[in-house]
Amino acid sequence: MQTVLVVDDEFGVAEVLQSILEDEGYRVVTAINGKQALARLSEFTPDLIMLDYMMPIMDGTQTLTAIRNEPAFARIPIIMMSSLEEVSVRETCTGYNTFLRKPFRAMAVVKLVEQLLAQASGK
Amino acid sequence: MDKQDEVSQPTGLERIATGVPGLDEVLKGGFYEGAVYIVRGTPGAGKTILANQICFHHARQGKRALFVTLLAESHARMLQHLEQMSFYDAQMIPKFVYYISAFRVLEENGLKGMMDLLRREMRAHDATILILDGLIAVEETSTSDREFRKFIHELQAHAAAAGCCTLLLTNGRRGEYHPEHTMVDGLITLEDMPYGKRRIRELEVRKFRGSASLRGRHPFQITDGGLVVHPRPESRFQRNTDNGRTDRLSTGVEPLDKMTGGGLMAGSSTLLLGPSGSGKTTLGTAFLQRSSKAEPGLHFGFYESPERLIANASLLGIDLQSRVAAGHLEVLWRPTVERILDSLGNELIEAVRRRKVRRLFIDGWGGFAAAAESHERLSPFFAALANELRSLGVNTVCAIETENLIGPELHLPIDGVSAMSENMIVLRYAEYHTRLYRLLSIMKVRGGGFDSTLREFRIDSDGLQLADSFQGAESMLSGFGKERPRKRAAKTKQGRRAGAGRRSRT
Numbered sequence: 001m002q003t004v005l006v007v008d009d010e011f012g013v014a015e016v017l018q019s020i021l022e023d024e025g026y027r028v029v030t031a032i033n034g035k036q037a038l039a040r041l042s043e044f045t046p047d048l049i050m051l052d053y054m055m056p057i058m059d060g061t062q063t064l065t066a067i068r069n070e071p072a073f074a075r076i077p078i079i080m081m082s083s084l085e086e087v088s089v090r091e092t093c094t095g096y097n098t099f100l101r102k103p104f105r106a107m108a109v110v111k112l113v114e115q116l117l118a119q120a121s122g123k
Numbered sequence: 124m125d126k127q128d129e130v131s132q133p134t135g136l137e138r139i140a141t142g143v144p145g146l147d148e149v150l151k152g153g154f155y156e157g158a159v160y161i162v163r164g165t166p167g168a169g170k171t172i173l174a175n176q177i178c179f180h181h182a183r184q185g186k187r188a189l190f191v192t193l194l195a196e197s198h199a200r201m202l203q204h205l206e207q208m209s210f211y212d213a214q215m216i217p218k219f220v221y222y223i224s225a226f227r228v229l230e231e232n233g234l235k236g237m238m239d240l241l242r243r244e245m246r247a248h249d250a251t252i253l254i255l256d257g258l259i260a261v262e263e264t265s266t267s268d269r270e271f272r273k274f275i276h277e278l279q280a281h282a283a284a285a286g287c288c289t290l291l292l293t294n295g296r297r298g299e300y301h302p303e304h305t306m307v308d309g310l311i312t313l314e315d316m317p318y319g320k321r322r323i324r325e326l327e328v329r330k331f332r333g334s335a336s337l338r339g340r341h342p343f344q345i346t347d348g349g350l351v352v353h354p355r356p357e358s359r360f361q362r363n364t365d366n367g368r369t370d371r372l373s374t375g376v377e378p379l380d381k382m383t384g385g386g387l388m389a390g391s392s393t394l395l396l397g398p399s400g401s402g403k404t405t406l407g408t409a410f411l412q413r414s415s416k417a418e419p420g421l422h423f424g425f426y427e428s429p430e431r432l433i434a435n436a437s438l439l440g441i442d443l444q445s446r447v448a449a450g451h452l453e454v455l456w457r458p459t460v461e462r463i464l465d466s467l468g469n470e471l472i473e474a475v476r477r478r479k480v481r482r483l484f485i486d487g488w489g490g491f492a493a494a495a496e497s498h499e500r501l502s503p504f505f506a507a508l509a510n511e512l513r514s515l516g517v518n519t520v521c522a523i524e525t526e527n528l529i530g531p532e533l534h535l536p537i538d539g540v541s542a543m544s545e546n547m548i549v550l551r552y553a554e555y556h557t558r559l560y561r562l563l564s565i566m567k568v569r570g571g572g573f574d575s576t577l578r579e580f581r582i583d584s585d586g587l588q589l590a591d592s593f594q595g596a597e598s599m600l601s602g603f604g605k606e607r608p609r610k611r612a613a614k615t616k617q618g619r620r621a622g623a624g625r626r627s628r629t
Contacts, residue, residue, distance in 0.1 A: 009223055009224045009225075009227065009228075010192070010197060010198055010224035010226075011194070011224055011226040011227055011230075012197060013197070013199075032227045032228070032231075053217070054198075054216075054217050054221060054222050054223060055223060056223040056225065056228070056240055056243075056244050057240070057243065057244075059217075083198050083199040083201075083202040083203070083222075084202070084213055084216055084217075085213060088213050088214065088216065092217075092218075102197075102198070102199030103197065103199040103200060103203070
């Protein structure tokens with residue numbers, strides 16, 4: 001079973017993503033900020049990370065940098081999520097694999113996760 | 124403390140302008156840095172839009188705002204809605220306006236965890252405005268009123284230390300008394316009030332430490348540009364300065380100038396009373412025809428479009444077009460559809476100030492009355508406007524439609540109006556010799572010395588005429604004039620003489 005780490009501070013977002021992905025057969029672990037996400041990464045290595053851009057304590061950009069600086073996690077596919085347009089996010093944040101704008105549709109999430117995991121496994 | 128009392132401003136505290144049209148005037152300069160305010164309102168009242176509008180205004184000054192949500196609209200949905208607003212600027216996010224959710228922290232770590240988060244994030248983002256949207260969630264999480272009050276108290280201390288102005292958004296679910304209201308620096312309520320079949324949004328500053336504020340409920344609208352507050356003219360315009368001028372202005376009708384003893388006293392207000400079609404607009408436009416560079420004019424009307432007004436005046440030989448073209452006259456038309464009285468009053472004063480208007484014709488009072496949420500407001504509203512216009516040195520002519528078309532009685536649609544104006548000119552209809560005439564009479568002129576004769580007021584292609592058509596008539600003001608019986612009058616005169624003679628002989 002493939003594991004997805006969902007990192008989002010907003011109540012409701014992580015819960016919805018967890019339901020959508022669990023229905024598709026994924027295992028989902030959640031964190032409410034970057035600091036908590038890094039703590040989770042010390043316990044296991046996910047197959048994919050969904051990361052919110054704006055969060056308290058440690059935001060998406062800081063978290064992404066920390067993840068990419070760690071060789072063990074450098075190749076994990078990351079979906080950056082935000083209510084902003086990607087063009088705004090890209091000004092301060094690079095290094096993610098793809099972008100998901102909120103609010104999102106369940107089908108779009110599933111499709112994006114499938115695509116990214118397929119690419120990562122070289123299919 | 125009554126906020127209309129003059130309160131000296133605390134020294135050393137900076138004001139933070141909200142950028143919300145009208146609100147900074149209500150707050151007499153904006154919020155204070157480092158202070159904590161509660162913004163209370165029912166769902167849909169506009170709290171979230173107001174808070175975002177303030178954040179983006181702050182951001183445009185190069186300062187930073189932190190928006191923290193609890194159990195509120197999702198960020199994604201909120202930003203989607205904000206995208207429709209002209210104040211929204213995605214470029215400001217995340218550097219100048221930063222959104223986070225604190226609900227999970229509140230759930231997992233309680234009020235203490237929440238306070239730690241706010242304190243840390245305020246510092247991390249160098250925020251000088253903090254919005255906490257959903258205070259009710261904090262209250263519901265707290266185990267006692269005491270714990271909740273401690274949270275507010277601690278937040279005040281941190282906000283003051285960080286110089287961060289904090290707005291706590293909450294709904295009005297509980298009763299009127301909230302212990303936290305006594306603790307914070309200010310309380311602002313947003314309400315959506317029903318008036319008959321209409322609803323009007325109203326903002327009220329219920330408490331504001333450190334400064335006076337404009338008292339009472341001020342209407343506001345939610346527009347594409349965000350909130351627009353219309354400060355209540357009665358609270359806004361409180362001066363009544365006599366300009367001290369004694370010169371006179373032409374009414375635009377030469378015979379009327381003679382009747383008034385040389386025209387209207389400068390800086391005075393004149394009521395033109397009369398039923399529909401009696402000539403009020405015609406007299407008003409004649410007054411405006413004298414607009415000039417030295418005496419800029421303004422037509423503030425509700426019923427006729429500028430084009431129609433100018434064309435109708437032209438048919439009577441009154442040339443408004445050239446005055447408008449020369450920039451000496453402005454015609455503002457405000458059709459009477461779901462208007463806000465306060466907005467109309469403020470627009471009028473703004474237009475007067477903008478062009479330093481000296482000749483103002485309001486056509487007519489009924490436009491204001493139609494916008495009023497209650498009849499009781501009209502009298503104080505009129506007094507506030509009249510005082511401000513007088514203080515600005517404006518010569519105001521205001522048309523007021525009387526209720527009865529014909530007859531001896533004069534029903535005014537507003538109480539106490541005559542006491543607030545210096546001059547009153549009355550137009551009536553009267554039947555005389557099987558013909559309907561327009562009558563003009565002067566009831567009051569500041570400084571006295573006016574001609575009280577009833578005149579026929581003719582409007583035809585030769586313009587406006589005042590004629591002595593009723594020298595042999597009586598009872599014209601009853602609406603049904605008749606020939607004065609000369610013989611009886613002579614007989615009565617003789618009889619009186621005879622009576623006087625008899626008395627003198629006894």
